[in-house]
Amino acid sequence: MEKNLAKTYDPKSFEERIYARWESKGAFKAYRDPEKKPYTIVMPPPNITGQLHMGHALDQTLQDVLIRWKRMQGFSALWLPGSDHASIATEVKVVEKIRDDEGKTKEELGREEFLKRAWEWKRIYGGLITQQVRKLGNSCDWDRERFTMDEGCNKAVIEFFVRLYERGLIYRGNRMINWCPVCGTSLSDAEVEHEDKNGLYWYFRYPATDGGAGIVVATSRPETMFGDVAIAVHPDDERYKALIGSFVKIPLTEREIPVIADTYPDREKGTGAVKITPAHDMNDFEVGERHNLDKPSCINEDATMNGLAGKYEGMDRFECRKAWVRDLAEAGYLVKTEEKVIPLGGCYRCNSAVEPMLSEQWFVSMKELAVPAIEAAKSGELAHVPDKFEKIYLHWLENIRDWCISRQLWWGHRIPAYYCEECEEMVVSALAPAECSKCGGAMRQDEDALDTWFSSALWPFSTLGWPEKTEDLEYFYPTDVLVTGYDIIFFWVVRMVFSALEATGELPFRYVFVHGLVRDGEGQKMSKSAGNGIDPLEIIDQFGADALRFMLTTGISPGNDMRFKTDRLEASRNFANKLWNASRFVIMNLLDDEGNFKEMAPESPETLNKLRDEDKWIISKVNEAALYVTSVLDKFELALAGQKVYEVIWNELCDWYIELVKGRLYGGSEEEKAVCRYVLVRVLKDVLKMLHPFMPFITEEIWGYLPKEGNSEEFLMLEPWPEHNEALNYEDEVKRIEMAMEAIRNIRNIRAEAEAPPSRKLRAVIYALGDDMECIKAGEEHIRSLANLSDIEFTGDKSNVPEEVMSAVMSRAEVFIPQGDLVDYRAEYDRLSKEKERLSGEIERIGGKLANAGFIGKAPEKIVNDEKEKLAKYKGMLEKVLERLDLAEKKL
């Protein structure tokens, strides 16, 4: 193996190798270590039908940053991965496959054979996504990988169902549900997506049975008229008062229905009279209940019309609508039509129009379960980050309705209810009863499966062994944080919370860390149908997983959507490249010709004594960063943390420290070099650790090339997180280096302005007094080399400054470049004028503040003193600027 890094940063050359090593050496494994505190995250399980998309990449990277950070902090960090069986999506795929391969329907195949095919499908394709997950660098404990339909999860689901049933919180009933005719199953309310669409109101006359004019009613769904059982009007509506109690006929049929009074109709809407179809409309159902009306259905489960529709029987609902409207219009019952925006419900899986239907289904009674879940958020025991999402969570729970959990599907957890073939007996039980306890008849299990989200809701504890009291459950549960997108708070977060409180008596997690959506470059939602999705695997191939991860976790604030922009990806890749090269520089200076490490000063008080200002400066900066990064990570401010590490590495380590240290490294004594090596390695190691959660691959790869101390772990990912140390804040040294930096910047500025080529060595005169002189003089060597000067003359006497000079005013000194041929008084004058403007403005602003009695009286003392100091500083600078300006003006 080469002893130093390759010349160019090429993530493809090491990312897969490093992941394989981590995994094979068990670096991701979490142990129940009694000496450590647990830190647990369960991964939101991706669907086995899914392809890895940017949403996963974002969601999982956030989790991996947290897990890697906590692991380094010394927690026993468990990130539990898995996948979801995705009832509807998988069943649809398997049905299609059987149709294509064998030309059969699932019914022809039968339940048992179908499930065999489904498991086979899962075996072949279900692992794809977990392979893709590895490419992101995720440090999850694959030995604990779970599947929502594995044996343990199934046991948990059945157990939970039975418990809820026994508590009276699960019931079976004939109620209004959302029906997707294409998927052929019921849906929960959360699975229906509402969308406003352009549609029509048709106004039809329902003639009175006594030959009167009858009543005109508006509807957007004429095909449901066959299921009408009444016309409702508001009891106070003067227009219809007289008609209440009379009968009208459904046009073109012989069915007579009453006109009833109910407060439900809105007098402003339509004609103020509403047709009541209890089997196909939620509100109508309730009206029907209040008035004890029949609830006839006129639409079948496959969305065709049934016998009630007479000659339209067998027609599709939308075809029927067309024919029926045409016939009514021809017969003169159509009064008018009106264009209208109509909110339509669509299936969240297949997007087809959902039909509200009356159906026999299983429900979870929500009111009681919601109470503790609401309480947990209100008391602060459950915290949303950012907290604005708590409102969404609460609003949903406070308006919750019963949850329809049965699905007319085979792929899923089969409902543990058994019906006697002989009598009416029904039993809910974890174990299949051998026979009916009442009549001894044979028992038949309910045909339906449970909503996928019913099993997802148990994920934080079913995966740890519940309902058994396993050691894992004992140690790792409750989990610490749940990371997810705001789009599935309703589907998942809410349900996990009330399920966990009910099943385990504890919250499933302390924090809900919510992130936004990854949108495309134009801000559009990425979707398969729009074809604007960006494949994370392609991005990784092109830029490396580290660049993708860094891009996804920085430059955004929690909970907000982000646009996927290639330029930010490139910037992240460039940053990785920068770190790569800086590391190459460090390693290059550590190695001798044979590729062995040269002597390095040891970690000792003697070494500490040999540190120069710049060494202490960079150590202070890194130390300061450790404090900041840790504190913002504690607040889930990942972007701020990543940004800070970026700045330390690029703007402080690379831009300054490496440049400042080159003199000693190339021309210093062996002892000095050994000290430099010590500082470089120490600082590099610390920044690698801090960057590691964000960019695990490159940091681990570089780590492998660095010299290890005796007790070091094999992997960077298992090293301890850098601790802030108050003793490492070297204030005086920092001041001296920063003053040198200010001088260097000013001289470079003059150089650029005077158009002196960078290669030309200049002379400089620096004027300062007292402590300021001491301070700036300490940086002489740095100023000379980084500003490319031939020599510097320090003076405390302005009369020593030559007349033909370019000048710059610093806060505590002045620098002069006395090369006559470079002097451009016009430029000098313009720049100084600008500087004068700026300083005068500041002085005026601060002066105003300090003249304000309110400010002096009420602002904190520190703020007032800071302002006073600033004022003095600016005044001193302005004085010098005016002096130079005066000179420049005379020369013009």
Next chain:
RNA sequence: GGGGGCAUAGCUCAGUUGGUUAGAGCGCUUGCUCGACAAGCAAGAGGUCAUAGGUUCGAAUCCCAUUGUCCCCACCA
């Protein structure tokens, strides 16, 4: 119908309990093959923080209103 978010440089976005000369990346201008790096180095230009009020000694930050924009929820007369 109800609720929420957002509005800061040409673009994409940070700005953590109110107090710095309001920042970054990209883009733009100018100059650089000096022994880590052109995926780079150096120096710059560019913002009345949507608008109008209010609170405060002090507002990009807190409150109210307006405008624009995006989203969520809601039983399709």
